[in-house]
Amino acid sequence: MPNSKDAFFYELSLANRIVSNEGIIDSFGHVSMRDPDDPNRYFLSRSRAPALIEPGDIIEYTLDSDPVRPPSASQYSERVIHGEIYKARPDVMAVCHHHSPAFMPLVTTGIDYVPVFHLGATGGAKPPFWDQRDEFGDTNMLVVKPEEGASLARALGNHWMVLMWRHGVTVAGRNVRDTVFRSIYSARNADYQMQARAAGTIQPLTPGEIELCAKIATSTTGLERTWEHWVSRLAHSNQLPPYGASRKAAPAKRSAAKKSPKKTVKQTVKKTAKRKRR
Numbered sequence: 001m002p003n004s005k006d007a008f009f010y011e012l013s014l015a016n017r018i019v020s021n022e023g024i025i026d027s028f029g030h031v032s033m034r035d036p037d038d039p040n041r042y043f044l045s046r047s048r049a050p051a052l053i054e055p056g057d058i059i060e061y062t063l064d065s066d067p068v069r070p071p072s073a074s075q076y077s078e079r080v081i082h083g084e085i086y087k088a089r090p091d092v093m094a095v096c097h098h099h100s101p102a103f104m105p106l107v108t109t110g111i112d113y114v115p116v117f118h119l120g121a122t123g124g125a126k127p128p129f130w131d132q133r134d135e136f137g138d139t140n141m142l143v144v145k146p147e148e149g150a151s152l153a154r155a156l157g158n159h160w161m162v163l164m165w166r167h168g169v170t171v172a173g174r175n176v177r178d179t180v181f182r183s184i185y186s187a188r189n190a191d192y193q194m195q196a197r198a199a200g201t202i203q204p205l206t207p208g209e210i211e212l213c214a215k216i217a218t219s220t221t222g223l224e225r226t227w228e229h230w231v232s233r234l235a236h237s238n239q240l241p242p243y244g245a246s247r248k249a250a251p252a253k254r255s256a257a258k259k260s261p262k263k264t265v266k267q268t269v270k271k272t273a274k275r276k277r278r
């Protein structure tokens with residue numbers, strides 16, 4: 001597990017690339033993490049497609065979503081989603097906001113999310129809906145004002161997921177891997193749920209099954225197994241981020257590439273995820 005800022009930024013870069021590679025987010029959407037060493041700070045990339053994020057892109061924010069140092073690049077306009085959830089939920093250590101195609105049938109009609117298979121339990125029994133219209137009327141639909149983020153965080157309450165009418169989903173978790181796991185498997189579940197509705201009568205999990213399944217699915221073993229697999233899928237398609245490289249160094253001349261500490265990459269992602277150099 002990560003234990004330095006370089007390692008945190010690498011983990012967060014991987015998380016963004018994984019949710020992209022697994023089809024949950026595309027050019028938009030983002031994953032953030034709270035600073036494990038300072039609960040009043042969180043990390044989020046500069047405005048960039050998640051598949052391309054590398055450690056040098058990560059910006060450090062206060063919980064008011066102000067950058068700690070003046071950033072040299074443009075920022076995500078929806079960063080208040082992250083800051084306001086970290087404020088409201090001290091137990092949340094990572095957040096993913098996305099517009100997964102799997103959820104669009106639900107968030108455009110108001111169909112409740114229902115866990116239809118065991119891993120779907122990680123989305124919760126009945127995650128709440130939030131409608132930006134209720135408090136803010138006509139907007140450009142983006143969650144950009146602190147009060148809009150705070151309203152969304154209130155709707156999330158003590159759940160792990162909130163569905164956003166005509167927009168998307170925001171997922172919270174106890175750490176980066178937990179949040180990635182919940183984001184991916186809740187999206188798979190939403191997909192299966194809509195297919196099942198078309199195919200026949202859904203026979204969902206019971207509340208007891210949901211509780212038991214969610215507990216086992218996000219155990220350390222489950223998180224490690226999925227993380228290793230998803231990282232290896234990035235590695236096999238040459239999509240691993242560089243480790244510890246600044247944005248300037250990243251596009252890389254040969255000399256800069258040589259300085260990249262391959263050993264540390266290996267330690268972080270294990271042998272199966274080894275980065276190919278060409």
Ligand code: MN
Nearest residue numbers: 078097167168
């Ligand atoms: Mn959005």
